[in-house]
Amino acid sequence: xxxxxxxxxxxVRMAVGWFYLSFYALSLxxxxxxxxxxxxxxxxxxxxxxxxxxxxxxxxxxVFMVAGSVVVYSAASxxxxxxxxxxxxxxxxxxxxxxxxxxxxxxxxxxxxxxxQFHNHENTVSLYxxxxxxxxxxxxxxxxxxxxxxxxxxxxxxxxxLRSLLKPIHVFFxxxxxxxxxxxxxSGINEKLFFSLNNNTQPYSSLPSEAVFANGTGMLVVAFGxxxxxxxxxxxxxxPEPGILSEGQVWGLGSFIPGWGRARPxxxxxxxxxxxxxKPAQ
Numbered sequence: 001x002x003x004x005x006x007x008x009x010x011x012v013r014m015a016v017g018w019f020y021l022s023f024y025a026l027s028l029x030x031x032x033x034x035x036x037x038x039x040x041x042x043x044x045x046x047x048x049x050x051x052x053x054x055x056x057x058x059x060x061x062x063v064f065m066v067a068g069s070v071v072v073y074s075a076a077s078x079x080x081x082x083x084x085x086x087x088x089x090x091x092x093x094x095x096x097x098x099x100x101x102x103x104x105x106x107x108x109x110x111x112x113x114x115x116x117q118f119h120n121h122e123n124t125v126s127l128y129x130x131x132x133x134x135x136x137x138x139x140x141x142x143x144x145x146x147x148x149x150x151x152x153x154x155x156x157x158x159x160x161x162l163r164s165l166l167k168p169i170h171v172f173f174x175x176x177x178x179x180x181x182x183x184x185x186x187s188g189i190n191e192k193l194f195f196s197l198n199n200n201t202q203p204y205s206s207l208p209s210e211a212v213f214a215n216g217t218g219m220l221v222v223a224f225g226x227x228x229x230x231x232x233x234x235x236x237x238x239x240p241e242p243g244i245l246s247e248g249q250v251w252g253l254g255s256f257i258p259g260w261g262r263a264r265p266x267x268x269x270x271x272x273x274x275x276x277x278x279k280p281a282q
Contacts, residue, residue, distance in 0.1 A: 016083055019237050022227065023078070029224040030071040036217045037066045044196070044210045058118040061111050062188060068107025069138065069181040070221060074228045076100030077174055080239045081231055090239075094154055101146050108139055131187040138180040145173050175232065182225040189218045 041048065041059040048063075049056035079085065079097040112135075119126045127136060152158050152166050193214055197204040204211055231237065 022231055026227050029220060033220050033224055034067045034071055037063050040214055052117055053121045057114050061115045064107045064111030066185055068104045070185055072100060072104035073181060076104055078231060081237045085239050098150060098154055105142055105146055129191060131191045134180060134184040134187060138177060138184050141177050145177060182221060185221050186218050189214050
């Protein structure tokens with residue numbers, strides 16, 4: 001039995017190690033997406049200026065959208081996948097989840113502000129392209145998702161049955177918003193290139209250096225999104241239901257929380273899905 005437990009412990013520590021490998025790779029990808037977007041706007045479009053009128057202010061739009069609606073949004077979505085969140089009070093993780101989503105929403109709204117200000121100054125029509133439609137729908141759903149999540153899951157007076165009823169819907173729309181955000185970013189990159197490379201000397205079809213760079217940035221955003229969805233879908237990395245922690249998760253926690261690795265399932269309870277002796281989840 002001891003050998004079996006040790007073997008299971010090694011397997012779960014490998015799984016936890018794979019989680020952190022995926023997490024760090026995701027962090028690197030997200031940072032690269034933001035840096036490359038900044039570099040694109042700086043090198044090919046003259047940089048940034050918050051003056052309310054110039055095209056340089058518009059250059060904040062892709063940066064805010066990539067950083068807010070994709071990277072920070074994804075970080076907020078993955079809060080409950082951290083193994084440290086499996087045990088103990090859930091409230092601090094809820095607050096972190098809500099704060100990160102609020103930061104993502106603020107960055108996204110700033111991205112909308114700069115594009116509408118630029119369009120108004122240039123007397124350009126807004127909300128006519130597929131990219132703009134996707135973006136507005138995404139921001140609207142994001143606002144509804146955050147508000148309902150705050151009211152239902154963070155405020156203390158909402159009943160448990162209502163939270164249980166709405167949780168699958170909340171999770172579903174969280175993934176939908178991420179998918180729409182990535183679609184908006186990709187269509188936005190494409191639209192920006194069509195507008196920028198519409199002359200005869202450097203048409204988009206000839207794949208000049210800006211097109212190659214921006215297309216590559218878009219592919220990184222797609223890779224980032226796929227890795228986020230992968231981490232979200234791995235069931236063994238999800239926070240367990242209150243009062244339930246599988247033996248595998250106990251062994252996994254033992255690799256970075258002292259004492260947890262020595263926990264055992266309660267006597268008489270099934271080996272899978274058993275509660276922690278002396279450490280009930282809250």
